[in-house]
Amino acid sequence: MADDTYIRLDNVGKVYPSKAGPVEACGEVNLAIRRSEFIAIVGPSGCGKTTILKMVAGLQPYTSGTITVDGRRVDGPHTDLGIVFQDAILLDWRNILDNVMLQVDIRGLDRAAYEPVARHLLASTGLAGFEKHRPFELSGGMRQRASICRALVHDPPLLLMDEPFGALDALTREQIAMDIQRVWMEKRKTALFITHSIPEAVLLADRVVVMSPRPGRIVEILDIDLPRPRRLDRVPERFNEYTGRIREIFRATGVLAMD
Numbered sequence: 001m002a003d004d005t006y007i008r009l010d011n012v013g014k015v016y017p018s019k020a021g022p023v024e025a026c027g028e029v030n031l032a033i034r035r036s037e038f039i040a041i042v043g044p045s046g047c048g049k050t051t052i053l054k055m056v057a058g059l060q061p062y063t064s065g066t067i068t069v070d071g072r073r074v075d076g077p078h079t080d081l082g083i084v085f086q087d088a089i090l091l092d093w094r095n096i097l098d099n100v101m102l103q104v105d106i107r108g109l110d111r112a113a114y115e116p117v118a119r120h121l122l123a124s125t126g127l128a129g130f131e132k133h134r135p136f137e138l139s140g141g142m143r144q145r146a147s148i149c150r151a152l153v154h155d156p157p158l159l160l161m162d163e164p165f166g167a168l169d170a171l172t173r174e175q176i177a178m179d180i181q182r183v184w185m186e187k188r189k190t191a192l193f194i195t196h197s198i199p200e201a202v203l204l205a206d207r208v209v210v211m212s213p214r215p216g217r218i219v220e221i222l223d224i225d226l227p228r229p230r231r232l233d234r235v236p237e238r239f240n241e242y243t244g245r246i247r248e249i250f251r252a253t254g255v256l257a258m259d
């Protein structure tokens with residue numbers, strides 16, 4: 001496993017200072033993510049999921065432990081990644097293709113070489129024909145698909161997604177989850193995906209990390225041993241066993257009260 005590890009979190013913790021006293025967001029987080037692995041993190045609101053993602057991206061310093069990405073200690077923002085946030089943040093004055101190309105422009109990469117990549121990503125997420133449209137002419141789901149394309153266009157080895165479907169309706173969520181699965185199966189990027197949805201985590205991940213309420217700790221890591229492509233409409237019995245197990249953990253940690 002040692003050679004194969006792409007991201008390593010060793011006893012990582014985060015304490016935010018606040019006027020009312022320090023807030024421990026998460027602690028004792030130990031996780032080794034393999035190259036090309038798809039990891040989903042589920043946990044209650046406020047348990048430090050976004051904090052973990054930001055610390056991996058170098059956007060938020062950690063207060064204890066160590067994080068390494070590709071063998072290098074994270075001590076500030078690094079650029080070898082793509083991030084998708086809960087709300088698609090697109091620039092209204094650029095059309096969809098140019099929004100996806102933003103990463104290419106910012107990084108000073110060759111436009112001619114990357115434009116076909118951008119077009120291919122748009123097509124594979126159902127946005128062919130909308131390249132010249134402006135963001136306000138698209139639905140929320142379409143905008144979110146475009147932001148996923150933008151995170152991937154420069155071919156980063158790592159994709160971080162923080163509840164990318166949070167603001168979408170159930171049907172659109174399901175469709176975009178299938179898009180993400182397709183793109184991931186094609187590109188096999190290392191992916192860290194945060195969600196509140198237990199079925200989405202099981203649908204997409206190689207391993208699901210289940211966290212406790214704040215201060216967030218990893219309670220369990222489940223190996224999802226299901227063949228791909230997976231789908232949500234016809235799930236095998238084992239799918240329900242995984243989601244059932246995660247619900248059981250949430251009940252035991254007081255996150256879900258079922259009765």
Ligand SMILES: Nc1ncnc2c1ncn2[C@@H]1O[C@H](COP(=O)(O)OP(=O)(O)OP(=O)(O)O)[C@@H](O)[C@H]1O
Nearest residue numbers: 016017023025044045046047048049050051052214
């Ligand atoms: N910039 C910040 N300054 C101070 N405290 C913060 C900051 N960001 C987060 N926190 C605190 O850290 C804790 C964890 O926040 P975080 O956003 O990581 O949770 P989360 O698991 O992503 O929650 P959610 O599921 O609601 O998005 C919370 O108690 C929050 O108040």
Ligand SMILES: [Mg+2]
Nearest residue numbers: 049050051162
């Ligand atoms: Mg969050």
